[in-house]
Amino acid sequence: MNPFQPFYNMKIGVVDLSTSSTEVISLDQDRVLKHLGGAAMNCDIFNYNQGDPLIFGTGPLTGSFVPASSLMIATFLSARFDRLCHVPFMLRSGPDMKFSGIDFLVVKGTAAEQSILHVNNGKIKMLPAGNLQDIPIPETIRELKKVSSSYQSFILTGPAADRGVPYASASIGSKGSLDKAGFAARMSAKKLKGIMFGGTDGLTFNRDNPDQGKELEKRISEDKNFKHKGFLSILKNLEDGMGAGRALTVSRKKDMACYNCPSPCMTHVTFSWQDPRKEEIQKIQDGLLLLDHMGFAALARKVGKNILPVLKSCLDYGLDPAGVASILSEGETLLECLSTIDKIISANSTRATCIPGTYDLFGGGIPPILTGDLWNKRVGLAMILGVCPIFLLRFPQITDTDLLAFLSTNEDVLKTMREGLSSVIESLFTV
Amino acid sequence: MNKQLTIQQPEAEREFSLNLEDLRPRPAEKKTFASYFMPPRHSFILFDPEKCTGCGTCEMICSTRNVGKVAPSSASVKVITDEKQGKNFAILCQHCRKPLCMEACPTRAIEKGNDGIVRISRLFCTDCGLCTMACPEAAPLKAPNNQEIHKCDLCEGEPLCVKYCPEKALTFTRGKAFRWIKGLRWTTQFISFLLLVIVFIGTFCYFKAGSVSLACPTGTLQNIASSGTILLIGGVSSALVLLILTILSGRIFCGWVCPFGFVLDLVDKITPKKFGWPSFLKSRMTKYGVLAGAVGGSYALGFQAFCTICPIGTLCRSYGVQSFFKSAELAIVPALASLEIAQRRSWCRYFCPVGATLGLTATLRLIKIVIGAKRCKKFSCIQCAEVCPVAIIDADQLREGISPKIPMTECIMCMRCIDRCPYDAAKIRFRWQKAVPGENRK
Numbered sequence: 001m002n003p004f005q006p007f008y009n010m011k012i013g014v015v016d017l018s019t020s021s022t023e024v025i026s027l028d029q030d031r032v033l034k035h036l037g038g039a040a041m042n043c044d045i046f047n048y049n050q051g052d053p054l055i056f057g058t059g060p061l062t063g064s065f066v067p068a069s070s071l072m073i074a075t076f077l078s079a080r081f082d083r084l085c086h087v088p089f090m091l092r093s094g095p096d097m098k099f100s101g102i103d104f105l106v107v108k109g110t111a112a113e114q115s116i117l118h119v120n121n122g123k124i125k126m127l128p129a130g131n132l133q134d135i136p137i138p139e140t141i142r143e144l145k146k147v148s149s150s151y152q153s154f155i156l157t158g159p160a161a162d163r164g165v166p167y168a169s170a171s172i173g174s175k176g177s178l179d180k181a182g183f184a185a186r187m188s189a190k191k192l193k194g195i196m197f198g199g200t201d202g203l204t205f206n207r208d209n210p211d212q213g214k215e216l217e218k219r220i221s222e223d224k225n226f227k228h229k230g231f232l233s234i235l236k237n238l239e240d241g242m243g244a245g246r247a248l249t250v251s252r253k254k255d256m257a258c259y260n261c262p263s264p265c266m267t268h269v270t271f272s273w274q275d276p277r278k279e280e281i282q283k284i285q286d287g288l289l290l291l292d293h294m295g296f297a298a299l300a301r302k303v304g305k306n307i308l309p310v311l312k313s314c315l316d317y318g319l320d321p322a323g324v325a326s327i328l329s330e331g332e333t334l335l336e337c338l339s340t341i342d343k344i345i346s347a348n349s350t351r352a353t354c355i356p357g358t359y360d361l362f363g364g365g366i367p368p369i370l371t372g373d374l375w376n377k378r379v380g381l382a383m384i385l386g387v388c389p390i391f392l393l394r395f396p397q398i399t400d401t402d403l404l405a406f407l408s409t410n411e412d413v414l415k416t417m418r419e420g421l422s423s424v425i426e427s428l429f430t431v
Numbered sequence: 432m433n434k435q436l437t438i439q440q441p442e443a444e445r446e447f448s449l450n451l452e453d454l455r456p457r458p459a460e461k462k463t464f465a466s467y468f469m470p471p472r473h474s475f476i477l478f479d480p481e482k483c484t485g486c487g488t489c490e491m492i493c494s495t496r497n498v499g500k501v502a503p504s505s506a507s508v509k510v511i512t513d514e515k516q517g518k519n520f521a522i523l524c525q526h527c528r529k530p531l532c533m534e535a536c537p538t539r540a541i542e543k544g545n546d547g548i549v550r551i552s553r554l555f556c557t558d559c560g561l562c563t564m565a566c567p568e569a570a571p572l573k574a575p576n577n578q579e580i581h582k583c584d585l586c587e588g589e590p591l592c593v594k595y596c597p598e599k600a601l602t603f604t605r606g607k608a609f610r611w612i613k614g615l616r617w618t619t620q621f622i623s624f625l626l627l628v629i630v631f632i633g634t635f636c637y638f639k640a641g642s643v644s645l646a647c648p649t650g651t652l653q654n655i656a657s658s659g660t661i662l663l664i665g666g667v668s669s670a671l672v673l674l675i676l677t678i679l680s681g682r683i684f685c686g687w688v689c690p691f692g693f694v695l696d697l698v699d700k701i702t703p704k705k706f707g708w709p710s711f712l713k714s715r716m717t718k719y720g721v722l723a724g725a726v727g728g729s730y731a732l733g734f735q736a737f738c739t740i741c742p743i744g745t746l747c748r749s750y751g752v753q754s755f756f757k758s759a760e761l762a763i764v765p766a767l768a769s770l771e772i773a774q775r776r777s778w779c780r781y782f783c784p785v786g787a788t789l790g791l792t793a794t795l796r797l798i799k800i801v802i803g804a805k806r807c808k809k810f811s812c813i814q815c816a817e818v819c820p821v822a823i824i825d826a827d828q829l830r831e832g833i834s835p836k837i838p839m840t841e842c843i844m845c846m847r848c849i850d851r852c853p854y855d856a857a858k859i860r861f862r863w864q865k866a867v868p869g870e871n872r873k
Contacts, residue, residue: 202502
């Protein structure tokens with residue numbers, strides 16, 4: 001019996017952009033048992049497919065009652081590092097992919113024209129998206145919602161990727177992401193504007209999962225990390241994070257959570273600002289969701305109190321804030337910062353520019369809440385099982401045994417999984 | 432030539448034709464005697480947008496109950512986020528007291544149980560979606576994959592979304608078990624009635640004990656008009672007592688003390704069905720005309736003309752133990768109380784000159800009632816508008832999401848809105864305060 005049956009649709013979607021063909025094939029049960037899922041399974045699928053594919057995958061626990069089970073992992077060959085990288089996508093993208101009827105998605109080839117993928121009810125459609133070229137991400141979403149309002153999640157690239165800007169970053173809706181490894185550039189190279197997930201189906205998972213999830217939540221509820229929520233609670237773990245936090249002067253803050261997360265690490269901020277590029281004096285009321293701690297800290301160090309309008313501009317264009325921070329100078333005015341961003345976008349620059357900084361295997365956006373081997377183990381565990389890596393870093397008391405207990409009650413099955421899990425995690429770092 | 436088409440139905444067929452009323456008769460509203468005084472509790476789920484983080488756990492657990500799997504799109508609750516403002520909203524059935532979905536359902540698949548829960552019967556539901564369109568919350572949700580309608584049934588009294596919400600943003604409430612304002616108001620009204628009508632007969636119109644004197648302000652105005660002079664300093668100052676009370680606390684006399692108001696509230700309990708006034712009679716300015724007429728009439732006739740037919744005065748003068756069955760004025764009270772079959776507190780709304788005097792004084796009031804925009808659920812709740820006896824809370828404004836401005840010259844300060852509001856959004860504030868505490872709205 002397959003213990004993953006209620007956790008997966010057992011389906012892989014395969015898209016060949018060059019021939020515009022799509023198909024949905026069955027997921028091999030033995031391979032799932034061997035690799036469990038997530039990043040490890042993505043690596044396996046990558047190795048079986050020719051032509052530098054992009055692999056989107058979920059873990060067995062993605063979408064389940066495990067707290068913070070929001071993760072989708074995008075695996076690709078990073079041109080920047082010349083190796084496989086795994087970018088985590090949180091919010092609701094993982095569950096919505098699973099509830100669209102597929103567990104993994106392989107995107108091969110290069111499209112003849114800019115395209116967008118629609119995934120729902122276990123079916124994949126490839127549609128042209130030439131009209132979305134060079135449009136800021138919020139407008140892109142507005143356009144997409146006009147034609148398909150029922151879609152829930154969007155993974156998109158912005159004008160930065162369309163114009164080959166090296167600091168391009170993929171975005172979950174208009175909220176940005178932790179992509180600092182060049183995933184948006186790979187999507188753009190394949191002329192893939194984005195992927196939309198309908199998320200209208202569902203999965204049964206295990207019957208006792210809701211109570212197990214509640215129990216786990218109760219266990220961590222006494223932890224000090226559980227009580228200190230929001231974006232700033234993570235920021236303070238970073239180098240000069242507190243200094244970056246002081247740049248945050250907003251009119252309203254509201255903590256927001258990803259799918260089924262009891263301890264939010266994101267904060268929505270509303271702020272007012274005046275665009276210095278425009279002649280008329282008019283205050284603009286704006287709002288944005290802060291989710292990229294590393295990008296925020298890097299940018300705040302450079303632009304100080306102008307952080308929010310600059311960050312908003314980065315997100316609208318689909319730029320990595322950390323990348324933008326690397327070319328800004330300290331003490332620049334808001335006008336200078338925004339003009340620099342406009343120049344980056346309009347310069348139609350080549351990929352020759354090298355981005356300084358330490359970008360790692362998992363997209364470069366997962367904050368160093370823990371360090372060294374412990375960080376690797378926790379993030380590896382999260383990337384395989386489909387749980388938010390930031391959540392597992394914050395609550396190290398949640399063990400792999402706790403998480404695997406959601407998958408099966410059979411002790412023998414659990415023992416096999418536990419034994420396999422550590423080698424699977426290790427394999428991620430040796431590929 | 433136009434030909435009028437008529438379909439002749441055969442006699443035999445007509446006898447056996449069935450309509451919806453025969454197939455699914457609307458259940459008769461069961462009203463017990465006790466329910467007039469203590470209406471059945473209104474169970475529903477309270478949503479706190481400040482606590483909600485938009486994690487969607489409520490949708491997960493709800494869909495598990497609805498369709499046996501985690502499928503947030505098949506849940507009966509939906510959390511939506513305003514991305515610019517960063518505000519979360521829950522689309523959730525409020526189990527309205529008078530559900531519009533129930534009225535809209537063409538197959539009568541929606542029923543409100545005795546426990547207050549509004550349920551959809553899967554047997555009769557055709558998933559037409561009219562209930563979704565009729566509901567001000569759009570709470571019956573259509574699953575996009577199979578177009579099936581899902582609506583909250585409060586998990587038959589133990590809502591799972593409330594149990595599993597990690598932020599405690601959802602609270603299940605069965606309504607307030609005991610409304611202390613209601614109890615206090617009825618007690619005060621009863622004691623006032625007892626004192627003014629039975630014990631101290633006639634004291635409302637004029638009362639003097641030693642140097643202390645009290646008088647009806649409208650009566651005093653008529654007295655001044657009819658006599659042409661301000662006879663007694665004491666008389667005027669005694670009338671001021673009620674006016675000062677009104678400045679301090681609004682028209683609290685009308686809501687808490689007036690013996691005729693108490694009679695009207697009792698009559699309202701036994702005449703729940705209202706027939707309504709024709710629109711040309713529904714002007715709240717009429718009572719100011721009556722007041723002007725009373726003062727003018729007194730001046731012309733040389734005696735306090737309106738006092739002879741004043742329902743408050745006649746009630747206080749004619750219904751005491753000593754004067755019962757001795758007065759021709761006895762008919763006035765039942766005659767005017769019968770106006771209650773048209774609208775609640777009809778007399779107070781449109782005709783009462785005492786209310787008009789106090790209403791004019793209330794323009795100088797120190798306090799007001801506000802309905803806080805942030806806490807108010809507005810379009811789905813409107814309980815405050817339903818319970819207001821003088822109908823000054825605009826339900827349409829509430830449905831549009833606008834916090835209504837309450838005209839304090841018309842408000843009788845009964846505080847039913849404060850008592851009933853499940854969200855604690857209705858409050859008494861000083862007139863210079865602009866919002867409910869905890870709200871930053873100016």
